[in-house]
Amino acid sequence: EYIIRVQRGVSAENSWQIVRRYSDFDLLNNSLQISTLSLPLPPKKLIGNMEREFIAERQKGLQAYLDVITTHHILSNCELVKKFLDPNSYSVNYTEIALQHVSMFFRSEPKWEVVEPLKDIGWRIRKKYFLMKIKNQPKERLMLSWADLGPDKYLSDKDLQYAVKLLSSCSHPYIYKITFATANESSVLVIRPFSEKGTLKDLIYKAKPKDPFLKKYCNPKKIQGLELQQIKTYGRQILEVLKFLHEKGFPYGHLHSANVMLDGDTCKLLDLENSLLGLPSFYRSYFSQFRKINTLEGIDVHCFGHLLYEMTYGRPPDTIPVDSFPPAPSVFVVSVLESILTCEAMKNGMPTVSRLLQMPLFSDVLLTNSEKPQFKIPTKLKEALKTSKECIEKRLMEEQKLIHQHRRLTRAQSHHGSEEEKKKRKILARKKSKRSAYESGEEHSAKYSNSNNSAGSGASSPLTSPSSPTPPSTAARSPMSVQAAPPPLPLPPAAPPLSTEVPTQPSPQPDVSASRGALLSSIQNFQKGALKKTQTCDYSAPRIS
Numbered sequence: 001e002y003i004i005r006v007q008r009g010v011s012a013e014n015s016w017q018i019v020r021r022y023s024d025f026d027l028l029n030n031s032l033q034i035s036t037l038s039l040p041l042p043p044k045k046l047i048g049n050m051e052r053e054f055i056a057e058r059q060k061g062l063q064a065y066l067d068v069i070t071t072h073h074i075l076s077n078c079e080l081v082k083k084f085l086d087p088n089s090y091s092v093n094y095t096e097i098a099l100q101h102v103s104m105f106f107r108s109e110p111k112w113e114v115v116e117p118l119k120d121i122g123w124r125i126r127k128k129y130f131l132m133k134i135k136n137q138p139k140e141r142l143m144l145s146w147a148d149l150g151p152d153k154y155l156s157d158k159d160l161q162y163a164v165k166l167l168s169s170c171s172h173p174y175i176y177k178i179t180f181a182t183a184n185e186s187s188v189l190v191i192r193p194f195s196e197k198g199t200l201k202d203l204i205y206k207a208k209p210k211d212p213f214l215k216k217y218c219n220p221k222k223i224q225g226l227e228l229q230q231i232k233t234y235g236r237q238i239l240e241v242l243k244f245l246h247e248k249g250f251p252y253g254h255l256h257s258a259n260v261m262l263d264g265d266t267c268k269l270l271d272l273e274n275s276l277l278g279l280p281s282f283y284r285s286y287f288s289q290f291r292k293i294n295t296l297e298g299i300d301v302h303c304f305g306h307l308l309y310e311m312t313y314g315r316p317p318d319t320i321p322v323d324s325f326p327p328a329p330s331v332f333v334v335s336v337l338e339s340i341l342t343c344e345a346m347k348n349g350m351p352t353v354s355r356l357l358q359m360p361l362f363s364d365v366l367l368t369n370s371e372k373p374q375f376k377i378p379t380k381l382k383e384a385l386k387t388s389k390e391c392i393e394k395r396l397m398e399e400q401k402l403i404h405q406h407r408r409l410t411r412a413q414s415h416h417g418s419e420e421e422k423k424k425r426k427i428l429a430r431k432k433s434k435r436s437a438y439e440s441g442e443e444h445s446a447k448y449s450n451s452n453n454s455a456g457s458g459a460s461s462p463l464t465s466p467s468s469p470t471p472p473s474t475a476a477r478s479p480m481s482v483q484a485a486p487p488p489l490p491l492p493p494a495a496p497p498l499s500t501e502v503p504t505q506p507s508p509q510p511d512v513s514a515s516r517g518a519l520l521s522s523i524q525n526f527q528k529g530a531l532k533k534t535q536t537c538d539y540s541a542p543r544i545s
Helices: 022-033 053-071 079-086 094-108 157-167 201-206 213-217 227-246 273-277 298-313 330-343 343-348 353-357 379-416 421-454 513-526
Strands: 001-008 015-020 112-118 125-133 137-148 180-183 187-193 259-265 266-269
Touching: 015 112, 015 187, 022 053, 022 079, 022 213, 022 379, 053 079, 094 125, 094 187, 094 227, 112 157, 112 330, 125 201, 137 273, 157 379, 187 421, 201 213, 201 298, 227 266, 227 298, 227 330, 227 353, 266 353, 266 379, 273 298, 330 343, 353 513
Parallel strands: none
Antiparallel strands: 001 015, 112 125, 125 137, 137 187, 180 187, 259 266
């Protein structure tokens, strides 16, 4: 048995432990074979599999295996992996829940009929798809999608239901038509025409639309980007519809190649309902790392960068930000990608959609579609959408802030624990120790001299008066204090060394007027220049070799 500690996000409090056997890993690996990826699961061993060295070696191998699947963007989001690492949160069968909701819907709408469930064609765990038909039109195929509410759902139930129903009235040449849409207090159900051609992602990866998501997109057999004219046309069409939605004040934030349907040579946007439901974006794990991407408009532009990279190179980028780009069909493609996906772009913020439309890659594209866009949103609903958009952006900024703080802390801890830094601290500690020992010796010498000079001076020196309180030394000596330090106070007298000149008892003194006069006379006639220079050796201080 192996104990796995799992943490969600940057907070160590949001963590738990699970116990898994090698057979559990093997079962998970067999289920993930549909992706056709070569995953580094340690091989089985029937003899000697209980030896200490073998178990330690296998533990390292299983850790490497988990590292691979949790850093793979598609695998880490699939239901199989999430159930393996967090069985308590993903114990619900969402297919059964979706079927219950769809069955209840058919009671009130008997003209629809389910042909078959489209199992795992999407990446979301809480979104299910069904192939549909109309009873009096048996040859026409439709696709029904059912989705649960997400963490960014800020519309009231009434506004949500109204906004979802409004989607079917939206008419735009680059938005995929919705046949029917309805919502209740816990989920949304949408029906659209089913396209045999599939999505833009299906075209890029040469995949069949009905196949499972892992099979279609994890490990494409042939990696090949689109032609330059396709990149220019599809890119321009997508930017035009994003500009339209931004001007209408309708939040989107869910652009990726699997959400773009192909209708001939025209791209049409899918899943406008996602932002109303508050579902997380496909690329959230990327843009949540960069604090400059903090608006839904900026998110759409960042996601467009991913999509453009995929259209150009036939695969997603390996890392974000991208340091260098492979050769592209045009330098204009690279200039657009550099304005979105480079480290400099992440620091400075995303360009606007209008700015992208003006760039040479898209500015000369002629759009032949003459359909007039129509999407009327009532003023009251616009205000509700604006408030919802602000809440979504606020939650994103809070998450980005936590990630930024965690990253800084981790970086500081890593720097502090480095070998070079440890050496520096040791050298500094030695120097500080030597300096403090030297200062301690000088201070003791000065105190000894002060005690001899001030003894017998009576009330003229408050430090030697027995009734004077000892001033606190910590305020003047604390160099690490965060508070403003007060003016330095005179140092308190140390215990005077044994001397015949200083009385050892502070109790009432006998009459010593004659000897006192002689002492005062001796002090007045004292000449400092007559003294020989000497060095005090204080053996009470610690010695540093």
